[in-house]
Amino acid sequence: MKLYKSIWRYVSLSEMNRILLATIVTAIFHGIGITVLCTRMPISYYLMGPLFQFMFTVSVRFAYRFINLVRRRKPRNENAKYNSLIIGAGSAGQIIIKELENSSVVQSVPKCVIDDDPNKWGRMLENIPIIGGREKIIEAVQKFDITQIIFTIPSASAKDKREILNICKETDCKLLTLPGVYQLLNEKVFLQHLKPVAVEDLLGREPIKADLGQIKQQIQGKVVLITGGGGSIGSFRALSPDCDL
Known part of the structure; x- marks a missing residue:
């Protein structure tokens, strides 16, 4: 089963x-062999032998991994720049919390977790408390x-996403987000995937890109009133200061 070729520090399910x-497999061959070649043993022998074999083999490997994890775990940085x-x-x-706690360069300490699933409230994720839903953010x-x-x-x-980030915008906190679901599909979620919250995250759609050249032809030399200047359409003039209308 290639058990002797595995690296114990990365042992998994x-x-x-x-x-x-x-x-x-070994229990079947051993049971048949000892019954045929020697004598019939009590039922407890056929059951307890494989059970102890499995328990001891697993415990040795996982104990080795556990000791390595404890040794490599960095002390919590009390002087971290951010409380997250x-x-x-x-x-x-879960992966982001592990990276925050194990990284030696990240100046951020996870303090609590928010999730809208009531079944998770009051529980712990990587020893970090899950304190409630989005209404608990502020x-x-x-x-x-x-x-x-x-x-x-x-x-x-x-x-x-828009509703949760709008709640977060009411605070003075720095906002970071994962850009998309593809990291989960590829099982690749790392701190470097985090990015600042952009306007499209709050819009919930792709921003509208105006054709400034065509607009210029239609309104050049005219007095223009723009309504809804706070949106992605009305604010195109502010986003494109080089366009002289």
Whole structure:
């Protein structure tokens, strides 16, 4: 089962599955062999032998990995630049928390987690408390002295993302978000994937790009009144200062 070719510090569930299969195979051959060549043993012998074999083989490997994780774990940086609030108690959130806690260069400490799933409230994610849903964001910022909010739900709908980020905008925290769901599909979620929240994240759609050349031909030399100047259409003049109308 290639058990002796694995690297123990990276042992995982796939290793456990191979150990289980190896235990079943050896138990069958051993049981048949000892019954045919020697004598019939009590039922407890056929059951307890494979059980102890599986337990000891697994415990040795996972104990080695656990010791290595404890040795490599960096002490919590009390002088970190940011206290972070993580939005999303899913796979991406778990990976981001691990990176924040294990990285030796990131000046950020995760303090709490927000998730809209009531079943997760009051529980822990990587030893970080999940304190409630989106309605708790402003309260959490004040309670935990949060200075950075990280949105880690790449699969969230545009509506949910916009609503949550609009709540976050009411705080003075630095906002970061994952750009898309493809990291989860590829199982690649790292701190370098985080980016500042852009206007399209709040719009919930792609920003509209105006054809300034065509507009210039239609309104050149005319007095123009623009309504809705705060939107992505009305503000095109402010976004393109080089365009002389």
